[in-house]
Amino acid sequence: MNKQEPRGFQLPRRRFVQGLALGGVAAGLGLWRGNAMAQASTPRAELRGNHFELEIGELPVDFTGRKRIATVVNGQLPAPLLRWRQGDTVSLRVRNRLKVTSSIHWHGIVLPADMDGVPGLSFEGIPAGGEYTYRFTVNQSGTYWYHSHSRFQEQTGLLGPIVVEPRDGERYPADRDYVVMLNDWTDLDPETIYANLKKQSDYYNVGKRTVGDFMHDTHRAGIAKALDDRRMWNQMRMDPTDLADVSSVAYTYLTNGCTPAGNWTGLFNAGEKVQLRFINGSSMTFFDVRIPGLKMTVVAADGQAIEPVSVDEFRIGTAETYDVIVQPSADRAWTIFAQSMDRTGYARATLAPRAGMTADVPPLDPRPLLSMGDMMGAMDHGSMDHHAMGHDMSGMDMMAMPGMAMPHANAPAEPLKTGPEVDMRVATPRGNLDDPGVGLRDNGRRVLTYADLHAVDAPISPQVDREMTLRLTGNMERYLWSFDGTRYSGAEPLRLRYGEHVRIVLVNDTMMTHPIHLHGMWSELESPDGTFQVRKHTVMVQPAQRVAYRVSADAMGRWAYHCHLLYHMEAGMFREVVVA
Amino acid sequence: MSRVLSCWIAACLGALPVAALAQSMSMQDMPGMSMPAPHDDHGSTTPPDDAQHAGHDMAVSALPPNDHVPPSPPQTVLHAMSPSQMNAMMQMDDNESIGMLLVDRLERSRSTSGDMATSWEAEGWYGNAIDRLWLKTEGERGNEGTQDARLEALWSHAWTSFWDWQLGARQDFGQGPNRQWLAVGVEGLAPYWFETQTTFYLGEQGRTALRLETSYDLRFTQKLILTPKVDLNVYGKDDPQRGISSGLSNVEAGLRLRYEFSRKFAPYLGVDWTRRFGDIDSMPGMPLVHANETTWVAGVRIWL
Structure with missing residues (x-):
């Protein structure tokens, strides 16, 4: 009675949920007029060293068949991976090519308050056409991320991974090391999403209880229990289906900037230990992550090493990071499956020995009720x-x-x-x-x-x-x-x-x-x-x-x-x- | 196209971790992942000065120190500013004013006696989370022009979790003389999700009125929604020129089945039953008013 059937709405919306196989930043690359830092040939750029040149700009993208403008760094969505070394002092010159003020916050990094990147608290923000140089010593190690702290720029794409290499080497070494950055892309203007929520807070809830659910519950548990359950919630004016304010009605879930159909793939050789650094760079989405058939050993949470724990699945909240190590032993592909908490959609990626291999994508779990x-x-x-x-x-x-x-x-x-x-x-x-x-x-x-x-x-x-x-x-x-x-x-x-x-x-x-x-x-x-x-x-x-x-x-x-x-x-x- | 394709494949095949691979391969001789190595060589870190007072942390007092280093104080501090300057700088205003326009009913109706009419019910508001200006209008236009219409302007103030106070004025127009009223009411969400409005009106010449309106959304699917609705009007005095008798003057019950193509656009079909009470057909020159009337409606619900 507390579990419902998956909703039928997923099927007609297949393309929207899964996105385009070819799309995203690549579709807009020809139009990018950034500086030399825009590395058109390697969209998943990684920057390392002590000094970083970052440029915030706009870029046409196409994840669903509709061209939209994203907010990007150096022409990338997600923004380039920044690789720092524990103990280094890094400087990051951030230039803002937007028409509005922008900012970058280094999420989870311990640094002086004026380097934290929150307009109005840390600094004045980076004005349109202006720049700001962040400079701080990185005393920690692990997986973190960075994002805009200005209005809804994070929702429109300004998010990127940070990996700080430990001074003494990785505590739990692996043969391969991938960042898996999840986020919730929308073709809508975030201002519209926000206004819609303000006017009708269940605007994006497409799992509300129906007459059919009531009949189903009556059939399963009897009319008295079905009524009693409704009475509890309805008297309170609370909704047990209120799992996410914004669902896949508005969102297409991305893995490293790839739609589920685009299928980001991390390569491995059978038997290797593969470290996956999961970062939830979403604006509103909790993901439940699993790799069917593989145990995941969680070795770090929010960048901090933990006692390893072996699990099948974990929930990653917005802005959290988890490092896991997997050891795929066979010469086959595995699906990284990250379903949204409200079960309206998923991000998907693949671990495979060779490019182009795929594994089954599991169905979404039934939509739960609170x-x-x-x-x-x-x-x-x-x-x-x-x-x-x-x-x-x-x-x-x-x-x-x-x-x-x-x-x-x-x-x-x-x-x-x-x-x-x-x-x-x-x-x-x-x-x-x-x-x-x-x-x-x-x-x-x-x-x-x-x-x-x-x-x-x-x-x-x-x-x-x-x-x-x-x-x-x-x-x-x-x-x-x-x-x-x-x-x-x-x-x-x-x-x-x-x-x-x-x-x-x-x-x-x-x-x-x-x-x-x-x-x-x-x-x-x-x-x-x-x-x-x-x-x-x-x-x-x-x-x-x-x-x-x-x-x-x-x-x-x-x-x-x-x-x-x-x-x-x-x-x-x-x-x-x-x-x- | 092929260039885009190759870019994308490169993007999705993890061009990113190549360097990382080289880096981590050199760490092969590190202890295995199932053996967390003691991590006690933090030459440059500052151990917590009070680590000795380990207190009740028995389980963790044996743990090696962490590598946390407190940050240095900021070099620059923002100048003082007003809350509004701060909101502008943060681009964050949790009390900004917004507006909404809801045309709940815009419909063509046909009564069982064959009368055709066009009716509307709409409301708009503008304001912040707590205080808003509301405009509400409702009416019907038939062969004889506008009948029984009203327009209200109200100040609304959030009162409890689910209820707002409303205070303002109402103007009735259409058939008979126009009437003006002061209005005070509550609008909100009653337990069991009944959208409810109750408004008391005070008019000229000691007229009083009470209006009750409640509706409920019953979902057949996420898009197909049946809305039963009841309107009830009570008046303190007869107003035969407007077809109103004192006491419970009329009750209107409706059922509308809408299909939400989107949340903001939903056509519907429905039926209304109207029952009028009292002796109101005696005024000469007034349109015939049926004591009981059933009307079929087709219309659209839109909001912006």
Whole structure:
């Protein structure tokens, strides 16, 4: 009853979802009038060294049969791979050939605040026709990325990978090393997407429950349960199909700038260890990644080495990175399959011994529904079994009513209010980091969870001087997103004292997963019992979940702190953090 | 074409990692991937000064130090600026004003008694997330010209999660004398997803009115949507010139089945039942008003 059949809409939209086999940047290369850095013959350019010349410009592209203008760096989408060496001081001269201000933010890189690339906080932005030279020392290693921090330029293509080679060599060496950068391309103007969401927040949801679903559920579970389930959600005015604000109705999912039909291919010889550096450079999309038939050993998260863990599948939130090592033993092709969390589309690539080989592309999983646990948190005492919790909830609708927080040991003393900015509250959030999230629970595969991530080194500080709780809040109908019920425009900066060690507790009072990114400082994720687990730059918080991490305020200056879903950030889920 | 093709194949075949391959091949003698090597040779890093106070981190206190180096302070600091300058620089404004125009009904109708008419119901708003200016209009135009039409201008203020206050004025026109009203109401989403408006009106000569409107979207597919809707008008005084009797004056129930070619464009077919109450047919010169009427409609729903 909680699983639905895959929707029929995928078929007539086949070309749009899969894209063109030949397209993208290549289709527009003849029109590119960039400087000599544009390497027309090797579109997947890699730049290395200490000094980098980057030029932000526009480029006609064609991913779906329709020509559009992308925002690119050196004529590339994604932007060129930047290869740095740990310990090097790099300088990057960025010239802006756009007609509007631009910027580049080095996501996950620890650097001085004026090098962070956030207009209004770090610097004034790079004016149209102007340039800015970034210069900083790279003290970390691993997989990161860079993107524009100006309006919707990230959505229109300004995103690129960064690989920092460790000073002492790779901890987990591999024979081959590929970046696999995922993103959500749209033929639409992002301003249109944003305006549509503001006017009708379910505009791109093509999986809403229908009369047919009701009949199906009635047939399977009986009319009483089907009605009861509808009653729970509908009374709350919450939608269990609200998995993604923007779906493949608007998006074509790309791997290293290639559509699923374009099929980016990484070559290997049977038996080799292949490192894949997954980067989710999407604006709004969570991907569930697997390589059917191959175990993936996850060796790094957000650039930081972890104790290796072998999985079949992992969910990668917007802006996260995961390094995995696979060892394809046979002389055959494997499909890298990254389906969007809402199961409306996928990015696809291939690992193959020779160019042109392909493997089967699996069907999309059935579209999942959010569970009651996603709405209410820990009421079920940790069990995430849909069937155990979905339909035996007599009386629980009371607790789920806005503002009616249940008395609970961990519940805040003050009742949590709803209002125009906040459409729901979670009185008893769940702390289960071992939940892979909606759509991945009990799917028969070994799925990575945050509980699996363990750093190989010590936390920056074991000390916690103070704790602050931030609620992730929003109003889906009004499409307003915020921290603690206050959008950025109405909020004071969060102030951290230089040198203090803060535990930030995030509680998600919404029905959506939010990838929360703190600039400038690491987010050192804790297990539910307060033990340090892993150092991250972007932390996914699932609906009704409570996640805690430590932040050592060792970076002076003004920093951005926001949800990395681009339209959530623009709609107010953003705060300034001042370290002084 | 062939040049484009070869570029693309080069692009999609991983031209990127060639150098990386050469680099990683030289690392073959490193420990295997299943054996995380101790990582304790961080000559240039600054170990955390409080690493000794490992506290409750029993499990991790034995871990080697990390290679984190705090950044140096910024060399340049932005000048102070107003929030609006900041919004402009960030190109991020979570409270910007936007507008929407919804033509919910633009339809041709035919009643069972053979009367043809054209009706409309539209609303537009402009404003930020909390405060908006609304214009609403609804009416019907038949053989005798415009009948029973209204135009409202309202200030709307977000009140709760799902409800807005609305305050403004209404003008009735069409048959009979025009009427002006002050309006106060609530509009929003009731539990179970009922789009609902309730407005109280205060007019000249002590006239009062109450209007209730609610609708629901029932999906047969993602694009084929049936919308039942009920309108109910209550008046405090008779207004025979406009065909209005006091008390529950009329109830209109409709069913419209629309097909959303896109969210913004959906033609529909539907049926309306109108029931009028009270003795309202006594005024000379007024068009005949049926106490009960069934009308078939075909129209289009559009928004921008």
